[in-house]
Amino acid sequence: xxLRVSATxxxxxxxxxxxxNALFESAQNEVDESDRAFFRELxxxxxxxxxxxKGITRQLLEKPLKPKDxxxxxxxxxxxxxxxxxxxxxxASVSAAVEVCASxxxxxxxxxxxxxxxxxxxxxxxxxxxxxxxEQAALPGWLYKVLTKYYPNHLESLAEASRHKPPLTxxxxxxxxxxxxxxxxxxxTGLDAIPAGSFGLTLHSAVPVSNIPLFYDGVxxxxxxxxxxxxxLIAGAFGDVPVGLRVLDVCSAPGSKACHLAELxxxxxxxxxxxxxxxxxxxxxxxxxxxxxxxxxxGRELDELxxxxxxxLVLLDVPCSATGVMRRNPDVKVIRxxxxxxxxxxxxxxLLKSAWQKVRPGGKLLYVTCSLLPAENEDIVxxxxxxxxDAKTTPLSESFGIEKPVGRQALPSIxxxxxxxxxxxxxxx
Numbered sequence: 001x002x003l004r005v006s007a008t009x010x011x012x013x014x015x016x017x018x019x020x021n022a023l024f025e026s027a028q029n030e031v032d033e034s035d036r037a038f039f040r041e042l043x044x045x046x047x048x049x050x051x052x053x054k055g056i057t058r059q060l061l062e063k064p065l066k067p068k069d070x071x072x073x074x075x076x077x078x079x080x081x082x083x084x085x086x087x088x089x090x091x092a093s094v095s096a097a098v099e100v101c102a103s104x105x106x107x108x109x110x111x112x113x114x115x116x117x118x119x120x121x122x123x124x125x126x127x128x129x130x131x132x133x134x135e136q137a138a139l140p141g142w143l144y145k146v147l148t149k150y151y152p153n154h155l156e157s158l159a160e161a162s163r164h165k166p167p168l169t170x171x172x173x174x175x176x177x178x179x180x181x182x183x184x185x186x187x188x189t190g191l192d193a194i195p196a197g198s199f200g201l202t203l204h205s206a207v208p209v210s211n212i213p214l215f216y217d218g219v220x221x222x223x224x225x226x227x228x229x230x231x232x233l234i235a236g237a238f239g240d241v242p243v244g245l246r247v248l249d250v251c252s253a254p255g256s257k258a259c260h261l262a263e264l265x266x267x268x269x270x271x272x273x274x275x276x277x278x279x280x281x282x283x284x285x286x287x288x289x290x291x292x293x294x295x296x297x298x299g300r301e302l303d304e305l306x307x308x309x310x311x312x313l314v315l316l317d318v319p320c321s322a323t324g325v326m327r328r329n330p331d332v333k334v335i336r337x338x339x340x341x342x343x344x345x346x347x348x349x350x351l352l353k354s355a356w357q358k359v360r361p362g363g364k365l366l367y368v369t370c371s372l373l374p375a376e377n378e379d380i381v382x383x384x385x386x387x388x389x390d391a392k393t394t395p396l397s398e399s400f401g402i403e404k405p406v407g408r409q410a411l412p413s414i415x416x417x418x419x420x421x422x423x424x425x426x427x428x429x
Contacts, residue, residue: 002139003035004078004096005103007042011074014047020331026298038086039393040237046074046081047330048138048163050157053077059127060116060429071104072113079117090121093361128346138163142338143323148350150374154402158419160373162326162333163413168206169224171256171415173263173288176336182219194224196416198232198258220287223256224325226410226417229400230368234313236397237364237424248311250299251318254290255281255369261288261315269293269307300350302358310360319373324370324412324419341375348380361429364394367407369421377421378404394426 010027014020024043031039046053067073079097082088088096089168094117095361101110120127134144135158147155170193173180183201186193191213202225204293209222224281235242243265249258253268258281262268272278275296285292299307299316300387321336322329352367359365369376382405385391393406401410407423 003031004042004100006030007046008038008071008078008100008104010043011046011078012071014073014331015070015334017335018331019335020047020329022293040060041083041086042078043084044330045085045167046078047241047334048327049081049085049135050077050138050330051140052131052135052138053080055131056080056120056127057116059117059130069106069109072101072106072109075100075104076114076116079113080120083117083120087410088207092401094118094121108396125335133257138333140333140336143333143336146373151411157413158411161414161419162330164327164414165206166327166418167202167415168226169196169200169223169225169228169266170212170220171228171260172201173219173221175248175289176217176219182214195306197228198223200228202258202416203267212271213284215323217285221256221259221284221288223260224370224418226412226420228399229398229410229420229422230257230315230317230366231264232247232398233422233424234261234266234315234364234366235264235397237366237394238312246309246312247315248307248313248355248358249315249317250351251316252281252294253277255284257315257317258292259284259288260288262292264287266313269295269311271295271297271299271302271305271307273298277390300347301355304352307358310363312363314323314355314358314363314365314370316351316355317370318344318351318376320344320348320369320371321373322370324410324421327412328418341373341406344371345375345380348376349383352380352384353388356384356391356425356427359425359427361390361427363427365425367421367423367425370418371421372409373413374404377409378406378423379427380408391425392428393401394424396422396424 006027013023028036057073082093097113100108101107134141137144141161172182192204196202238245246264247261247266247268249270252258253272258268258270270281270292278294278296282294322332326332400406410420412419
């Protein structure tokens with residue numbers, strides 16, 4: 001019972017604006033270790049389908065719940081997800097949800113929750129047929145409209161990817177193994193995988209990192225296939241030989257891209273505004289046997305930091321709406337607002353302007369987001385190009401996703417990578 005109570009309370013905090021990343025670990029620690037995988041399944045799964053189940057609860061409830069009873073709506077969403085997607089016997093799911101009411105100090109709601117879930121079991125098909133378009137897609141209404149406008153031919157696949165768990169993709173540390181050799185190593189342990197991109201392998205079934213061979217020996221890292229493109233694009237921009245390339249990674253944490261570049265031979269300086277998050281970069285580098293210089297600082301104020309010289313390449317993976325990685329950050333479907341995008345865009349412009357000052361003449365800057373929205377991607381770059389006389393775009397070394405007015409957009413799909421945007425800029429000498 002503790003499992004579902006904790007999951008319900010966490011979902012309620014998220015729907016009130018809390019960050020899943022900030023809240024999840026402490027909530028998970030309240031649950032028995034043996035139940036944590038199921039706890040994660042309930043929380044992440046419920047959030048991935050939140051807009052759809054909100055549409056169902058809208059029909060099940062004769063009148064909206066009071067704000068002070070918002071946890072009951074979170075409980076209903078969780079229970080609906082468990083009924084549809086988990087192996088729990090239906091009667092047990094309903095019974096468990098009803099019992100949670102007492103723990104929420106809402107014993108009066110037991111009959112209401114029971115009635116709603118029983119009705120859902122009887123009328124599931126009809127209830128789903130009465131959902132709106134955005135609800136059926138399990139996307140917030142504002143985002144559904146934006147994606148319909150900019151990706152009309154990809155809307156269904158984008159929505160589908162956002163509703164499913166992401167695949168588990170590994171990046172092989174080229175300093176310690178080759179992809180082919182590691183693939184053989186996986187086979188000896190009974191794990192099947194297929195090649196992904198130039199450096200990666202996607203497992204047929206996700207497993208904990210503790211079950212991944214040689215993970216703690218630094219032979220592999222977990223990194224999405226689309227995120228691994230950064231290393232390949234940067235290597236390609238400098239003749240496929242990044243050895244000794246001086247790289248500044250401005251918003252580095254948790255450091256997957258920085259570590260990848262260091263594996264390829266680049267001399268990397270990793271900067272982040274958060275000391276605790278920068279510590280994760282250092283931990284990852286240590287596990288992989290890499291030397292990376294780390295520096296705490298605000299990427300908008302690089303001129304004020306003790307960075308000795310201009311760089312051959314600045315990697316700028318900016319904070320964004322995370323609409324390209326909703327399956328990994330499903331709280332985006334609950335807490336992200338349309339009004340947030342202009343705030344992100346302002347931050348992105350400031351970071352780009354500051355980072356540009358650290359690119360040497362003839363050097364390059366790779367602008368990256370995990371967003372699907374033009375307002376954070378090609379619009380930002382286009383505005384910067386208009387205002388910056390010594391900046392020009394340069395072709396990316398690989399084709400992927402779809403071409404944009406400037407740069408390219410990788411689109412998320414069920415079996416492959418996330419939705420990342422890339423654009424390479426060059427400083428005119």
